[in-house]
Amino acid sequence: MRRVRSIMTIKAILFDHDGTTVDSEQAHFEMWRDVLREYGVVLSHEEYTNQYAGIPTTSNAVTIVENQMINATPAQLVQAKAEATNQYLSEQAFPLMDGAFDSARYFYERGYQIGIVTGAGREGVDVTLKEHGFDKYVSVVVSGDDVTNSKPAPDCYLLAAERLGVEPSECLALEDTYNGSLAAIGAGIKCVGVSASSRVRGLFTGTIYECANLNEATEWISESVLA
Structure with a gap:
């Protein structure tokens, strides 16, 4: 020791x-998964854990746009994730x-x-x-x-x-x-x-x-x- x-x-x-x-990481994963599903991206739990867990939303949004080449800006992803988080927290605490x-x-x-x-x-x-x-x-x-x-x-x-x-x-x-x-x-x-x-x-x-x-x-x- x-x-x-x-x-x-x-x-x-x-x-x-x-x-x-x-x-909160499971909840954050599920929120990101749902956000990205709208853009045709399937986010696995392993990928989230290895690349995005513990990283601020703004940084994750930039990385996701670069990695997935989706038709969205980082700002749009940040907004969508913020809305999902706000909805979650309006109903319960982590x-x-x-x-x-x-x-x-x-x-x-x-x-x-x-x-x-x-x-x-x-x-x-x-x-x-x-x-x-x-x-x-x-x-x-x-x-x-x-x-x-x-x-x-x-x-x-x-x-x-x-x-x-x-x-x-x-x-x-x-x-x-x-x-x-x-x-x-x-x-x-x-x-x-x-x-x-x-x-x-x-x-x-x-x-x-x-x-x-x-x-x-x-x-x-x-x-x-x-x-």
Whole structure:
């Protein structure tokens, strides 16, 4: 077990949203699948997982137009995906990942500031905060709406640290994708990679720890970083 306490003074824990805090990837896949079906494109779950999961909608739209050569602009795909997402969120919140609520509460009750940093739009986070009771723990939310360059650029994490009034080196991020981890690490923030997929865990580079779920992550951080 890696111990990194000697080089870290942590004041804030920053959670990614989709795939880390909420189990939204299946819903996002189904929404993209339905959007692309209108253009005669059959999107497989494997293709979505390998190429589009964890990537902001705007970036995915550009890649899809280039890869599929469909008769649509990236802006049109972004609009269609936004409408599908809004419809979903008007009816329900994304379900929480196992251990998400307990993890946020655990760190909050021990005096750490909590943030949510997402490359996606703000609406999904707002629904999570309201419907799952996260609002009592979260001090700051930074979304792709707040920055010019979303993940894997570091801008969203730098902004979160600034809004919390802490240095990036005083933050610890939890991310479920390689691109998300690049954003945190690029901002000078230590990152724990959290994914149920061994393939994804194998992609992480520069993370201080990799594990399968937030329960494991919380235990490791408590024992090896904050203890």
